[in-house]
Amino acid sequence: MIEITIDGRKVEVDPKQPLVRACHEHASDVPTYCYHPGLSPVGSCRICQVEVQQGNGPPRVVVACRTPVAEGMVVNTQAPGACDARRECLEFLLKNHPLDCPICDKAGECDLQDYSFAEGQTEGRSVEPRRKLEKRKSLGDVIVLDQERCILCSRCVRFFEEVTEKPQLTVSDMGARSVISTFADRPLQGNYQGNVADICPVGALTLKEFRFQARVWNLRKSFSTCGECSRGCAITVEVLRGKDVKRVRPRYSPEVNQWWMCDTGRFALEPYEGERAPAALMRGNEGLVAGDPVQATALAAQLVSLHAPGAVIASPWVTVEEGELLLDFARRVGAPAWFVSPAANGLKDDLLHTGDPCPNRRGLLELGFEARTAAEILTALPDMDTAVLVGERVVELIGEADLDALSSAVRLVALEARPPQVQGIVACLGVPSAVERVGTWVNVDGHRGTIAASRAAALGVPPTTQTIQNLIDALAPAEVEA
Amino acid sequence: MSEPATYLLERSRIESAHTMEVARKHGAYRGIEKVLREGWTPEQLIEEVKDSGLRGRGGAGFPTGLKWSFMPNRAKDPRKRYLAVNADESEPGTCKDRILMECDPHGLIEGILLAAYAMGTEVAYVYVRGEYRLPYQRLSNAVDEARAAGLVGQGIGGTDFACEIWMHKGAGAYICGEETGLMESLEGKRGHPRPKPPFPAGLGLWGQPTTVNNVESLFNVPFIVDRGAHWFRTMGTEKSPGNILVGVSGHIEKPGVFEVPLGMSAKQILEEYAGGIWKGRALKAWFPGGSSTGLLPASMIDLPMDHDSLKEAGSMLGTASMIMLDETACVVRAMEVIARFYDHESCGQCSQCREGTEWLHQIFGRIEAGNGRQEDIELLSSLASGMAPGKTICALADAAAIPTHAVVRHFRTDLEEHVRLGGCPSAGATQETVGAAG
Numbered sequence: 011m012i013e014i015t016i017d018g019r020k021v022e023v024d025p026k027q028p029l030v031r032a033c034h035e036h037a038s039d040v041p042t043y044c045y046h047p048g049l050s051p052v053g054s055c056r057i058c059q060v061e062v063q064q065g066n067g068p069p070r071v072v073v074a075c076r077t078p079v080a081e082g083m084v085v086n087t088q089a090p091g092a093c094d095a096r097r098e099c100l101e102f103l104l105k106n107h108p109l110d111c112p113i114c115d116k117a118g119e120c121d122l123q124d125y126s127f128a129e130g131q132t133e134g135r136s137v138e139p140r141r142k143l144e145k146r147k148s149l150g151d152v153i154v155l156d157q158e159r160c161i162l163c164s165r166c167v168r169f170f171e172e173v174t175e176k177p178q179l180t181v182s183d184m185g186a187r188s189v190i191s192t193f194a195d196r197p198l199q200g201n202y203q204g205n206v207a208d209i210c211p212v213g214a215l216t217l218k219e220f221r222f223q224a225r226v227w228n229l230r231k232s233f234s235t236c237g238e239c240s241r242g243c244a245i246t247v248e249v250l251r252g253k254d255v256k257r258v259r260p261r262y263s264p265e266v267n268q269w270w271m272c273d274t275g276r277f278a279l280e281p282y283e284g285e286r287a288p289a290a291l292m293r294g295n296e297g298l299v300a301g302d303p304v305q306a307t308a309l310a311a312q313l314v315s316l317h318a319p320g321a322v323i324a325s326p327w328v329t330v331e332e333g334e335l336l337l338d339f340a341r342r343v344g345a346p347a348w349f350v351s352p353a354a355n356g357l358k359d360d361l362l363h364t365g366d367p368c369p370n371r372r373g374l375l376e377l378g379f380e381a382r383t384a385a386e387i388l389t390a391l392p393d394m395d396t397a398v399l400v401g402e403r404v405v406e407l408i409g410e411a412d413l414d415a416l417s418s419a420v421r422l423v424a425l426e427a428r429p430p431q432v433q434g435i436v437a438c439l440g441v442p443s444a445v446e447r448v449g450t451w452v453n454v455d456g457h458r459g460t461i462a463a464s465r466a467a468a469l470g471v472p473p474t475t476q477t478i479q480n481l482i483d484a485l486a487p488a489e490v491e492a
Numbered sequence: 493m494s495e496p497a498t499y500l501l502e503r504s505r506i507e508s509a510h511t512m513e514v515a516r517k518h519g520a521y522r523g524i525e526k527v528l529r530e531g532w533t534p535e536q537l538i539e540e541v542k543d544s545g546l547r548g549r550g551g552a553g554f555p556t557g558l559k560w561s562f563m564p565n566r567a568k569d570p571r572k573r574y575l576a577v578n579a580d581e582s583e584p585g586t587c588k589d590r591i592l593m594e595c596d597p598h599g600l601i602e603g604i605l606l607a608a609y610a611m612g613t614e615v616a617y618v619y620v621r622g623e624y625r626l627p628y629q630r631l632s633n634a635v636d637e638a639r640a641a642g643l644v645g646q647g648i649g650g651t652d653f654a655c656e657i658w659m660h661k662g663a664g665a666y667i668c669g670e671e672t673g674l675m676e677s678l679e680g681k682r683g684h685p686r687p688k689p690p691f692p693a694g695l696g697l698w699g700q701p702t703t704v705n706n707v708e709s710l711f712n713v714p715f716i717v718d719r720g721a722h723w724f725r726t727m728g729t730e731k732s733p734g735n736i737l738v739g740v741s742g743h744i745e746k747p748g749v750f751e752v753p754l755g756m757s758a759k760q761i762l763e764e765y766a767g768g769i770w771k772g773r774a775l776k777a778w779f780p781g782g783s784s785t786g787l788l789p790a791s792m793i794d795l796p797m798d799h800d801s802l803k804e805a806g807s808m809l810g811t812a813s814m815i816m817l818d819e820t821a822c823v824v825r826a827m828e829v830i831a832r833f834y835d836h837e838s839c840g841q842c843s844q845c846r847e848g849t850e851w852l853h854q855i856f857g858r859i860e861a862g863n864g865r866q867e868d869i870e871l872l873s874s875l876a877s878g879m880a881p882g883k884t885i886c887a888l889a890d891a892a893a894i895p896t897h898a899v900v901r902h903f904r905t906d907l908e909e910h911v912r913l914g915g916c917p918s919a920g921a922t923q924e925t926v927g928a929a930g
Contacts, residue, residue: 053687053885054841071883098878102847135871140853163842181840184665186850188840364715440925 014083023079030058030074035148039085041096043103044163044213045075049172050271052076055163056099057125061089071095087250100129106141106186107212108158116213118226122161123212128270133169143189149179150197152204153215153271157189161216166190166206173270174202174361182199201272201359208259209269213411220257221278224250228297233261235451235459236275236442237327237369239355241362243267243275247445247464253463255279255445265457272363278320287429289470298429298438303470307477308325310423310437311484314343314394320394323408324349324379324385325401326368328474329449329461333377336400342485345398349374351381364454369444373452384408392419401474402427402443425477439481441474449475497727498751499715500708500735504595510630512637514675515598521643523714524605528649537562537610541713543721545733549588550578550706551782551810552887553732553799556713562693563611563701573701574849575607575616576678577632577710580662582621583782584833586815589707591749593620595626596711597634601657603710605643606717608885611703615656619674621871632659670886671704673839683840685886706736728754732798732869735811737796740766743773743818755798762793766816773818777903781810783830784891786898806896822911822918823903827895828856832891845889847880852896859907862915869907873900 011020012237016038029049033040033441044055053076062077063069063084071091086092104126111117135337161302170178172317178198182191192198207217229248235242236258250256258279259406260271260319284486290306291298322340322363324333340347353369358365368374375381380388387408391397397420399405405413405426413422413432424438441447451459467473503509503518512520527537541555565819577600581589592600604616616669620628635657645655660678662668664851668677672686674698696702710733716724726732732754738761739749745767758780762768769775775790782798786807788795799809811913817826835853840846852875855868876893883889900907909917 052841054843056842056884059883073687095878100841102851102878105847105851135874136851137865138851138858161843162846164841183840184667184682185835185838185840186846188846218750218873344682476539 012079012081012414013077014081014085015083017087025079027079028075029060029062029072029077029079029083029085032079033060033074033085033087036150038085040074040087041121042075043161044119044133044165046165046168046209046269049168049209052164052168055103055161057096057103059092059095059099061086061092097129097131097135099274100125101131103161104131104134105136105138105386106158107161108140110156110159110213113222114159114213115216115221115226116159116210116225120333122349128229129187136360141186143218148197148218149192149215150199150203152218153198153207154218154221155190156214156216159212160190161212162188162190163211164190165211166215169209173205174200176200179206179293201274201357201363202270202361204273204276205260205270210426225417226257229256231462232462232464233460234462234464235369235447235450236278237461238272238367239357239361240364240366240368240371240454240455241266242451242459243271243362244459245271245275249445249465252465253459254295260480262374262392265460266453266454267362270362272359272361272403274357274358274363285429286427286468287438288468289440289472291429291435291438291440293436303439303472303480306437307441307480307484308441310398311481313421313423313436314398317395319343319345319396319398319423320390320420321387322347322400323344323382323404324374325370325404325407326350327403327444328372328374328401329370329447329451330373330377330458331449332401332478333374333379333475335409335475337377337379339398339478339482340416342482347379348385348387349379349384350404352407353383366454371449372454372456373450373458376452384412388412388416391416394420396421396423398423398425398439400425400478402441403429405432418475425474440468440471441477442471446471493561494806496735496753496756498735499719500711500737501591501595501751503599504591508595509596510598510634512598512634512641515596515634516707519718520714521602522542523717524602524609524643524651527606527609527717528651528653530695534612536716537606540721541610541716542747544712544716544724545721545731546709546712546716547562547722547732547799548706548809549708549712549736549786551583551808553809554701554922555803556705556709559693559703559705560607560610562691562705563585564693566612566787571579571699571700572615573611574697574703575604575611575613576670576674576697576702576704577604577616577707578669578671578673578674578704579620579624579627580674581624581707581709581811582666582669583811583813584782584830585739585741585779585782585815586811587739588811588813590624590627591737592707592711593624593631595630597627597631598638598803599639599711599714600631600707601634601644602714604657605648605655606713607703607705608652613703614654615658617658617660617678617697619662619668621669622664627805628661628753629794635659654909665839667835667839667886667888670888673886674704675702682839684841685888687885690853695717699835708884729796729798729800729808731800736797738765739811739813740816742778742816742822745770746817755796756798757794759793760818761814762816763795767813769816771818773820776819776821777817777823779815779895780812781816782808782835784808784887784894785810786894787827787902788898789902806901808847808894814928821905822860822916822919824856824860825916825918828853828860830895831856832890836886838888838892839886842884842889844879845884845892848875848889849892851875852892856864859910859915862910862913864911866908866911868911869900869904872896872907876900
């Protein structure tokens with residue numbers, strides 16, 4: 011670490027990072043467009059100009075993203091020369107930028123809008139006609155390009171070159187005629203296209219899925235973890251009106267996913283389309299009907315007390331906290347604890363996706379759960395008297411139709427997020443989905459990722475941990491002593 | 493008039509001097525032979541060039557010997573190193589390197605060999621402007637001849653000195669004449685200039701130490717080696733020694749490329765070499781060194797043509813390509829043409845240059861077309877100040893800003909007249925637009 015002075019404060023900075031990083035880490039707000047911490051700095055947008063003085067030399071205005079820090083450097087981000095240089099640069103960037111903000115999806119989180127607002131330059135000096143380019147050019151299934159909004163920062167170009175290492179975008183033509191394009195207008199490929207919409211500093215690259223869906227300031231954002239594979243990327247789940255998950259974006263995590271995530275995770279917004287399980291379902295003469303959770307819990311406890319379950323089978327989405335309680339429950343009823351382990355799904359790549367659809371495989375294994383494939387479970391179930399299935403997707407992952415076909419060979423208690431269509435189920439207690447509960451998943455490398463309740467669960471559906479605790483409490487005291 | 497001593501164009505005047513046979517008969521390769529025969533050290537050669545005070549002829553006027561000395565020490569840095577010869581002569585008004593490559597290619601090859609010897613570059617690339625078909629052909633043939641004569645390739649002159657020369661044709665982009673744009677283009681990429689630092693001497697072509705030299709700069713070196721740094725300093729000025737090729741174009745009687753000592757007054761060049769302004773007209777304005785240098789009024793025609801005098805006058809020597817406009821010419825129209833050129837040639841990386849060159853072009857176009865506003869004149873200055881100096885990756889924005897500042901400074905009345913009259917006063921008259929042909 012070396013010592014430099016930023017805006018009058020002496021700070022310790024990493025000599026390997028460019029000056030702009032030091033400014034950002036020490037609360038000196040220098041705007042950036044082409045610079046992104048996850049990409050190589052190209053110094054082309056020129057907006058990050060600051061004044062730097064070294065030794066006895068005169069102060070110079072430099073671009074902070076291409077300037078290495080040096081011991082004793084004195085940086086003044088608010089020097090008149092630097093402010094002027096940034097303001098001039100901004101004026102050039104705005105000259106042809108359309109006044110689209112009222113209909114732009116990026117409005118509210120747009121770096122160009124933010125800095126224009128901060129600078130307060132309300133009127134342009136240009137009387138020339140604005141450049142007319144393509145406003146909605148499709149770049150494949152995921153991304154739409156608005157060429158007029160593009161400020162040619164080339165972050166998207168570098169993302170494909172440097173992060174996925176499969177270059178797909180380029181700047182074609184030159185000068186003021188430059189546009190971002192793919193070779194021969196081919197659609198973008200791969201599982202990481204959505205990232206370019208995140209890193210686009212303006213509204214040039216937007217997600218088709220999110221286009222005109224919400225104003226970003228109306229989205230409630232919570233920090234969570236992606237459950238689409240065992241990587242467990244840090245994400246932000248963004249919910250509109252406390253109800254609809256409108257967007258999932260990667261969140262910076264140095265150990266796990268840096269700034270990126272795959273499109274599989276990004277677009278797995280709502281794993282449960284359609285009906286959700288109510289607080290409780292009990293089997294009567296008309297099949298599974300909604301009932302009182304206390305009665306359903308008592309029924310389930312009675313069943314497993316009288317007929318010891320052959321296994322407690324968890325979903326791989328069960329959290330560490332839920333898993334611990336579930337193990338306690340399994341011990342009390344004298345059953346082995348398994349979790350459903352689906353086969354690799356073929357989405358594995360060199361960047362983030364592990365191909366293993368179990369977000370908490372490592373956490374459950376560390377707790378002592380044993381992995382079982384759906385086929386193994388289906389083979390073992392007919393030999394059991396009863397079994398307990400716990401967690402979202404557990405029925406789906408074992409196979410809803412296959413379970414149903416077992417008929418009354420085994421009586422089942424389920425804790426599910428969706429109402430299961432399975433004949434053997436005697437009682438079902440509703441549980442919240444991954445976006446409705448809190449807990450911890452341990453990823454493939456042992457990193458503990460927190461999932462957050464981004465919205466409320468259905469009325470009357472308590473956290474899974476509480477439901478499991480209720481079950482434990484409802485077991486006969488004699489069993490507890492045993 | 494007493495003709496000053498010449499050396500650069502001496503061989504060029506001889507019939508078939510582009511062939512090895514004639515060139516050698518008239519002194520080609522004497523310099524490299526001397527260096528090899530006398531066993532000069534590379535450091536000795538660099539010192540000689542430093543002592544001569546030779547300044548680069550590509551436009552910036554940086555001392556050539558000093559540039560060579562920036563290459564890392566070979567003992568400490570064993571990386572492969574390259575020489576790139578900038579023959580992408582694209583500055584509007586400039587055609588001096590063309591003459592040298594066409595008429596005396598062996599002189600350039602000798603310059604390349606000496607530079608390679610000094611810097612230890614075993615490979616030199618010659619980046620030739622794509623439109624230069626004859627120069628490319630002549631130089632390619634000359635390289636083949638030199639290779640056949642054992643002067644290019646391995647074991648030159650029976651020593652262990654080796655230098656391979658490869659030819660490369662540009663594809664017509666002005667920006668590829670910028671040294672880092674040239675390197676990107678040579679590497680097969682778009683000619684987008686690279687930010688500096690790192691400088692080419694540290695990280696150049698393919699990440700290796702590289703020096704980029706202009707054709708005319710290298711062309712001077714054999715003479716310095718053959719006749720000595722002291723001889724070189726007998727010509728030109730104290731700070732800008734030697735002769736320089738001046739291309740004079742525009743409204744003159746006798747356009748051409750002339751060899752003059754640095755420091756000769758522009759007036760003398762115009763009158764004694766270029767035959768004066770044509771048709772008996774008076775001079776209105778002139779560019780001293782290509783379109784990127786500041787336009788100067790007729791009253792400043794007495795200025796000496798050297799780096800420092802022109803810099804003091806708020807302009808630049810540039811490529812010493814004088815573009816002369818006579819009294820019937822419209823400077824606003826000339827600036828519109830020039831602004832269009834920079835708008836067209838900006839690579840588009842830096843915001844100020846991409847948007848600014850277009851904006852300047854639009855404003856000059858409006859003023860010339862009669863839609864100018866009084867405030868546009870201040871806007872021109874203000875935009876040019878926002879673009880340069882040194883605010884962008886390369887100097888293309890500067891090249892557009894410098895003539896803009898100059899026209900506002902020296903020809904403000906012309907701009908105001910356009911605004912007041914709502915059009916060009918000389919519109920309708922036959923405009924003999926010359927000079928900015930690129």
